Amino acid sequence: MNWLEALETELARGRQAEAEGNAGKVRTCARRSVGIVVTEYQGRTENKYGNDAMRQLGGLAADTNLPRGVRESAERLQSRLSQDFTSPSEHPLEDALVIIKFFREKLLL
DSSP states (O other), X not given: OOHXXXXXXXXXXXXXXXXXXXXXXXXXXXXXXXXXXXXXXXXXXXXXXXXXXXXXXXXXXXXXXXXXXXXXXXXXXXXXXXXXSOOSOSSHHHHHHHHHHHHHHHHTO
């Protein structure tokens, strides 16, 4: 399975989890989908964000060379749940798609 197929599979899992009301799985799938595209990007350039999705999200959030929307989406996705178990990312798949769109455009040029 190539990275595009893996990405689409993970996003589909996230959409299914969303339909089932499984917020934790939605966040996990959103994070993994970002990891897939960032890992592919780093394989073609340099590894500056890390080797796993959570490190990559932290690196993206801190990279001031990236567009603000990408950084903000990464920040929300990498954040832990609050004490009342709410996520800073109200729509994890939408946050993931902001990041994915940015890197897919770089990869598919």
